[in-house]
Amino acid sequence: MKKVMAVVAAGAMVMSLGMTAMADEDKTLVMATNAEFPPYEYREGDEIIGIDAEVAALIADKLGMELEIEDMAFDSVLAAVQTGKADIAMAGITVTPEREQMVSFTDTYTKATQMIIVTEDSEIASPEDLTGKTVGVQLGTTGDIYAEDIEDGTVERYSKGFEAVQALIQGKIDAVIIDGEPAKVFVEQNEGIKLLEEAFTEEEYAIAIAKDNEELLEKVNTALNELKEEGEFQKVVDKYIGGDASEEETEAVTEAQTAEAQAAEEGTEAATEAAETEVAETETETAAQ
Amino acid sequence: MLQEFQDRFYLNFIADDRWKYLVNGLKTTLTVTFFAVLIGIVLGFIVAIVRSTCEKTGKLRLLNAVCKVYLTVIRGTPVVVQLLIIYFVIFGSVKIDKTLVAILAFGLNSGAYVAEIIRGGIMSIEGGQLEAGRSLGLGYGQTMIYVILPQVFKNVLPALGNEFIVLLKETSVAGYIALEDLTKGGDIIRSRTYDAFMPLIAVALIYLAMVLVFSKLLSILERRLRNNERR
Numbered sequence: 001m002k003k004v005m006a007v008v009a010a011g012a013m014v015m016s017l018g019m020t021a022m023a024d025e026d027k028t029l030v031m032a033t034n035a036e037f038p039p040y041e042y043r044e045g046d047e048i049i050g051i052d053a054e055v056a057a058l059i060a061d062k063l064g065m066e067l068e069i070e071d072m073a074f075d076s077v078l079a080a081v082q083t084g085k086a087d088i089a090m091a092g093i094t095v096t097p098e099r100e101q102m103v104s105f106t107d108t109y110t111k112a113t114q115m116i117i118v119t120e121d122s123e124i125a126s127p128e129d130l131t132g133k134t135v136g137v138q139l140g141t142t143g144d145i146y147a148e149d150i151e152d153g154t155v156e157r158y159s160k161g162f163e164a165v166q167a168l169i170q171g172k173i174d175a176v177i178i179d180g181e182p183a184k185v186f187v188e189q190n191e192g193i194k195l196l197e198e199a200f201t202e203e204e205y206a207i208a209i210a211k212d213n214e215e216l217l218e219k220v221n222t223a224l225n226e227l228k229e230e231g232e233f234q235k236v237v238d239k240y241i242g243g244d245a246s247e248e249e250t251e252a253v254t255e256a257q258t259a260e261a262q263a264a265e266e267g268t269e270a271a272t273e274a275a276e277t278e279v280a281e282t283e284t285e286t287a288a289q
Numbered sequence: 290m291l292q293e294f295q296d297r298f299y300l301n302f303i304a305d306d307r308w309k310y311l312v313n314g315l316k317t318t319l320t321v322t323f324f325a326v327l328i329g330i331v332l333g334f335i336v337a338i339v340r341s342t343c344e345k346t347g348k349l350r351l352l353n354a355v356c357k358v359y360l361t362v363i364r365g366t367p368v369v370v371q372l373l374i375i376y377f378v379i380f381g382s383v384k385i386d387k388t389l390v391a392i393l394a395f396g397l398n399s400g401a402y403v404a405e406i407i408r409g410g411i412m413s414i415e416g417g418q419l420e421a422g423r424s425l426g427l428g429y430g431q432t433m434i435y436v437i438l439p440q441v442f443k444n445v446l447p448a449l450g451n452e453f454i455v456l457l458k459e460t461s462v463a464g465y466i467a468l469e470d471l472t473k474g475g476d477i478i479r480s481r482t483y484d485a486f487m488p489l490i491a492v493a494l495i496y497l498a499m500v501l502v503f504s505k506l507l508s509i510l511e512r513r514l515r516n517n518e519r520r
Binding site for chain 1: 377381382383384385464465467469473476477479480481482483484485
């Protein structure tokens with residue numbers, strides 16, 4: 001196969017890029033992600049933080065490697081792993097049979113749901129009401145794939161989740177289907193939209209690794225299970241969504257209210273703001289350890 | 290190897306009727322490009338005539354200033370940003386057809402470049418032509434329409450064709466507002482099959498084929514227009 005691709009000039013270019021990425025493979029663990037997916041991964045200043053980013057750092061520690069995060073569009077994340085541009089992909093990736101054909105998955109680490117966001121005055125009250133509606137999704141997410149099955153529905157695929165939410169607020173679409181945790185953040189930070197209680201689908205997240213890289217798969221799986229046993233994993237989750245979430249949520253809500261106008265216009269800005277409180281807490285915790 | 294190629298071709302284009310993403314995307318790309326070119330030509334001609342009339346006769350100063358602002362803003366900002374501003378800011382709270390938004394954005398964008406190309410063409414026609422037209426009793430407008438512009442059109446055709454080729458390819462950013470054009474069609478396939486090679490190469494080949502056909506049509510038109518020059 002490599003030979004066939006090398007014949008085509010474009011293919012050859014892709015390959016050579018892949019090769020250079022593989023050169024320093026043994027020292028750094030390159031993680032592909034889409035840092036627009038709070039609380040799993042999002043930008044805070046120059047850094048990418050979130051559950052996935054922190055867990056990946058812990059795994060890299062265990063493997064004695066240094067973590068390097070590559071931020072890209074979600075629909076490129078799995079391709080990056082497949083072509084060797086990244087070693088692992090963590091981007092709240094749901095395990096689906098189609099995806100399993102293309103990459104290997106580690107053990108799952110989080111249960112997740114696809115939730116439906118609608119405007120507060122919307123007539124949509126359950127997933128069944130989506131028939132014939134225009135639904136916004138993030139391209140390549142499981143929400144996108146499942147939304148295609150909505151009867152007579154139109155699917156609008158945005159590159160970023162917050163753009164779909166923005167389109168919903170502006171009345172361009174009827175609903176947004178997106179992963180539960182980011183959905184909660186979006187709803188907290190924007191006025192006039194709400195979550196439907198009934199989830200659209202339920203699913204599980206896992207780390208994706210290239211098919212032929214079984215050695216790494218095994219190592220990451222071991223590290224991930226160790227983290228789960230030691231409770232380190234839960235600590236990270238708690239930091240972002242866990243135990244004292246109710247407190248954090250109220251904080252985020254007040255903040256969202258003060259930054260109302262701003263939030264309506266610029267979802268990401270507000271996301272970073274709300275995240276600041278959480279990060280401050282994160283930092284004190286680490287210092288204590 | 291051939292078998293693997295076949296399998297991947299099947300997965301990317303045949304399975305689940307994925308080729309439809311490319312065909313529908315192509316339709317959208319062609320629609321957007323076609324109408325954007327029309328807007329670009331009309332807008333470009335108007336702006337170019339206002340600008341050159343002001344430069345030659347000193348009239349239409351106010352309009353000229355407006356045109357200058359338009360040129361500065363459009364040429365000074367990336368088309369993706371313009372597209373996003375039109376979709377999310379100007380039509381901020383309206384449910385509007387995205388194809389229309391794309392046509393407007395790319396048309397407005399193209400108009401600025403066409404205007405400067407045509408103005409260059411008008412300025413390149415020597416002043417004597419205008420004087421000759423006026424001394425034969427034609428008005429300024431008539432001289433423009435019957436004497437200057439036909440020559441301008443012929444001279445700027447290569448540059449104009451170039452601009453439209455650029456425009457055709459520039460529409461590939463329409464996916465930013467979730468419009469499913471050809472590039473987005475390829476992206477959707479990519480997001481389903483996680484194969485980069487097949488969809489991207491297919492999309493590239495389709496663009497290339499369109500540009501080749503367009504260049505061919507242009508060169509035929511150029512030859513036709515040059516017929517009267519042959520002695």
